[in-house]
Structures are given as C-alpha cells and as structure tokens.
Amino acid sequence: MAKPQRELTLRFLAEPQDVNFGGKVHGGAVMKWIDLAAYACAAGWSGRYCVTAYAGGIRFVAPIHVGSLVEVNAKVILTGNSSMHIALEVSACDPKSLNRRLTTHCIVIMVAVDEHGEKISVPEWIPETNEDKQQHDTAKKLMEMRKQIGQEMQIFVD
Template sequence: MNAPQRDVTLRFLAEPQDVNFGGKVHGGAVMKWIDLAAYACAAGWSGRYCVTAYAGGIRFVAPIHVGSLVEVEAKVIYTGNSSIHIALEVNACDPKSLNRRLTTHCIVIMVAVDQNGQSESVPQWDPQTEADKKQHASAIKLMEMRKQIGEEMQIFVD
C-alpha cells in the first residue's frame, strides 16, 4: 500500500460562470472548490470515499477576479477514528504576474464512509514538525469550540 497523501493543491482559472452580481467570483463557487479540494485530500489520506461533515471558520479575505489563477491548498491537520480535519487556503493571482494573495481560508471535516454510508476508520496522522504540532493542537481546540457552538445553535433548530 502506498503511504497516505497528506496534502493536495487544485489549480484552475476562475471562469465567467463563477461571477456574482458584483463582478467577482461568487462565494458559493469558492466554497465548492474548497469542498472538492477537501474531498481530494481526505480520499488521498484515507484511501476511501469521504463525505463532508463540517465546514467552518470560512473567511473571505479578498475577492477573486475572473481570469485569476486559483490555487486551493488542502492539508490534513488532525484525524479521529473516521474523521479527517483539513485546513484549506485559497490563493489567487493574475496568471501573468503570479503574485499570489490569500483570498479565503477555513477548516473542513470529512468522514470516511463505506458503500452503505457507515463510517470507516482512517489512518492516524501524527504531527512531526513544530508547525504540525501547533496546527494539531489548534484542531483540538476548535473541536471543543464547535461543541459549545453546536449547543448554542440548538435554539435555532428546535
């Protein structure tokens, strides 16, 4: 078996059909690209089909213009029994200059599932570098915060 792939980068050009009424790439298009990169990363890590369980902390830092070269970078920062926590960063630039700038970042949690939709175990990721260890610790803090937020959000779903 090949070693799991921890990260992936998708690259493409932002197209006219991705534009919103303000003339910039629509946030929904960016979120779709994030989901695609998260899936590719999770599948590469686990060797299994994965589904999105959570997407959060999304920050739209700067707009993306039509014709921009877009890079969506996804990287495993924590693994549970069946979950894979992925940090994503979206950068864009004019393809003629290649001066990349951060446009969006977030966290997505994917879950590996079998053909019946039941969760399956995934290979565990162990942080090696100091940067990895910081991201791993941050992922654990974010899990605790999501639990609190989930409890607070119950008022909107009852």
C-alpha cells in the same frame, strides 16, 4: 500500501460563470472549490470515499477576479477514528504575474464511509514538525469550541 497523501493543491482559472452580480467570483463557487479540494485530500489520506461533515470558520479575505489563477491548498491537520480535519487556503493571482494573495481560508471535516455509507476508520496522522503540532493542537481546540457552539445553536433547530 503507499503512504497516504496528506496535502494537495488544486489549480484552475476562475471562469466567467463563477462571477456574482458584483463582478467578482461568487462565494458559493469558492465554497464548492473548497469542498472539492477537501474531498480530494481526505480521499487521498484515507483511500476511501468521504463525505463532508462540517465546514466552518470560512473567511473571505480578498476577492477573486475572473481569469485569476486559483489555488486551493488542502492538508490534513487532525484525524479521528473516521474523521479528518482539513485546513484549506485559497489563493489567487493574475496568471501573468504569479503574485499570489490569500483570498479565503477555513477548516472542513470529512468522514470516510464504506459502500453502505457507514463510517470507516482512517489512518492516524501524527504531527511531526512544530508547525504540524501547532495546527494539530489548534484543530483540537476548535473541535471543543464547535461543541459549545453546537449546544448554543440548538435554540435555532428545536
């Protein structure tokens, strides 16, 4: 079996249908691109169909203009039994200059499922570099924080 793909980048041009009423790319369009990249990354790592379990910590840092070359970089930073934590960064630039700037970043958790929709195990990702280890440790800390936030959020769903 080939080595799982840990990281990938989707590239495309922002189109007029992606624009909001303010003339910039709509946040919902950016979130769709993030979900697509997270899926492709998780599927490449696991070799399985994957579903989104969580998307959080999304930060819109800078607007994206129509006609911009957009790059969505996704990489596995933590694996569980069936889950994969994917760190995503969105950058954009004028395709004539290629002077990229960060526009959005977040973490998405994808879960691998079988043909019946049941969770299925994924290959373990083991950090190798110092940067990998730092991202891995941060993902674990964020997981604990999400548990606390989830408990606090129960007041809104009961």
